[in-house]
Amino acid sequence: SKLYFAEGLTRHLREVSSAKGLGGGAKVYFKREDLNHTGSHKINNCLGQILLAKRMGKKRIIAETGAGQHGVASA
Structure with missing residues (x-):
């Protein structure tokens, strides 16, 4: 994408x-992963991470939704 x-x-x-x-x-x-024929699961996860970070009072967000990389970015 x-x-x-x-x-x-x-x-x-x-x-x-x-x-x-x-x-x-x-x-x-x-x-825009949601435009791929495989669906929108990656963008949905990213939006969820943003909302969670906002609720936690975070000011900066780095997100990765690639296969196997999300856990590394979240850590």
Whole structure:
């Protein structure tokens, strides 16, 4: 799957980050696994990890949903 630049989300995060004095914010890219013929399980897992990290009060997230790599990234 190719990467898609999330222009609107990037702009929003940069504005919020700047307003809070947190710096420039992030550039957000999505690898649209949900567009693959195999389904959307990878993106669903990634979204779940983001929601969990937010609930835990985390400010930065690094996620990997490739085969066998998720546990390493989560650790």
